[in-house]
Amino acid sequence: MFNINIRTGERDMKKNIYDIIIVGSGPGGATVARELAQKKQKVLLLERGNSDAINGKIFQAFTNTGLPFKNVLFTHNMLAMVRSTTVGGSTIYYYATAFDPPFDMLKKYGVDISLEINEAKKELPIAPLKKELQGPMTRRIMDTARDMGYEWNPLNKLVYQDKCRPNCDLCNIGCPYGAKWTAREFVDEAEQNGATIVTNANVKKIIFDGTTAVGVSYRRHMIPEKAYGKKIVISAGGIGTPVILGNSGFQSVGKDYFFDPLIVAFGEVKDIKGGKEFPMAAGCHFSDDHYMMTDMTIPLPLYLGFTAEVFRFDRLASHSRTLTIMVKEKDRLGGYLTSRGGVRKKLDPADKRSLLHGYDRAKEILKKAGAKNIYKGWYTAAHPGGTAKINDIVDTDLKTEYDNLYVCDCSVIPESFGLPPTLTLIGLGKRLAKHLS
Known part of the structure; x- marks a missing residue:
């Protein structure tokens, strides 16, 4: 008993x-x-x-996943790590x-x-997105990467595709339609x-x-x-x-952990107008180089934040014409957490080199896709574990x-x-x- x-x-x-x-x-x-x-x-x-019911509004997303020191945690090098409550x-x-x-x-x-x-x-509901749900920026990046010899393919998604809407970017801030x-x-x-x-x-x-x-x-x-x-x-x-x-x-x-650091490459094209599509629809896992790359179209508020963060104010009006590629790295174990969950981990120099190697590869894809004014965002971390x-x-x-x-x-x-x-x-x-x- x-x-x-x-x-x-x-x-x-x-x-x-x-x-x-x-x-x-x-x-x-x-x-x-x-x-x-x-x-x-x-x-x-x-x-x-x-x-609370998910409504697809920026304010709700911010309160659930954007509050500094509760949801957004910073290392001493100002690398941001995000979690949702x-x-x-x-x-x-x-x-x-x-x-x-x-x-x-x-x-x-x-x-x-x-x-x-x-x-x-x-x-x-696991399957790659149907073509009609793959946005024009996803397709441009995928077609270009394939032409360059990369095995860049649609990724399996956990999506009820009959509920998913083309030309929609609310999946970034909480899908109110129940598609994800x-x-x-x-x-x-x-x-x-x-x-x-x-x-x-x-x-x-x-x-x-x-x-x-x-x-x-x-x-x-x-x-x-x-x-x-x-x-x-x-x-x-x-x-x-x-x-x-x-x-x-x-x-x-809380010792010797990973946090999956990432950077995002941006480049402007003149012949596509978009900016509202499902992110990470296709990509490639470069396992030997310890990173993966995907398209990552983000909604305007996030784009403005990423762009202003690296002082590219000249690109703030280019969201609808910007191709975006994410490079996410398999980082080395290290660092520690404080008793209150503070993040104490530096980006290892070898991890930074790996991310920059991926960024160079992303730049070549963007250039081949016709992009100009290419730049990278600041370092972020995705999955602490x-x-x-x-x-x-x-x-x-x-x-x-x-x-x-x-x-x-x-x-x-x-x-x-x-x-x-x-x-x-x-x-x-x-x-x-x-x-x-």
Whole structure:
């Protein structure tokens, strides 16, 4: 029988002990919640952000993913790293790219998610965008890259293409039409199967009874709360998870991590007018050079920000004529996080050289595509992870050194990544749910 000692003076929670408490509703946590709720387990999902309906407005996107020091974190070199705090996590604002996991790398660490990925591919709307949904800038870049001998192809997307609209750029700031698959769908399924979803719940630390995790403490609307469960899964993301673990006594979390740095190359063409299309529709993975390249048309407000950031004020009026190529690199592990989630990592000189190598390649593609006035944006980082690695903080079942305490998000990825992680995290979530059930 499962017993929890509750100190005198605390609210009586004995009637509200969950089979599982999941902290965070990104693709990892949402998958675990959905799978276990389907098996009729009593699930509590705690999410720091809100569950407001996505409206495709800049203000909402800013409050969910653009607040400095909450969502936008800066290194000492002013490299910006972005994360989202809302139900569904960063899948609300991602570009819905379904990249296959690095199966061989994970198998080295005793983790095989091939069956789970096959399951996910049967359940999710994964396919390259149809031609009518590929914008003119995507096609110009792809055709040019192919003419130059690159294997530049449409990428698999997590998109309900019958709901997707041509000449639309709202996928960047939250699709209000339901065209992108997001982790909110799994959260909704979990709730329909009896899971309890609590938003605006900022989890601070894990509650232990000896060497066993028995609950979490959190603040909601500034009020301290506690919740108790038989199993605890921390899925608060590559930054949030190590902060919670660190506050709970883990000493070695948040060290030697990756953050997938990227730069963007811009170039103006005279014969195309666009600027509103699905980004990352096609690209190429240069695995030997440790980076990937894709088209990345961005909406006007983001374009203005990227362009002003590097003082190219002469290009501010050129958005609708600008071809854009992203270079995202598989960076070397390094750095550390502060106890409050501050990012302390320098861009390794070798990583910077790799990004600039990719930028030179992007420049050649843009020139061949007829672009002039080519320039690059500032350095940004996309996917922080490796902050609670497999075979370091967790074992092959994603269990920590404490009984009943697990982690399932980008934190557990044991090596540098450099790829869109969503499908990998869904696979890890499915695998963990099988273990917990």
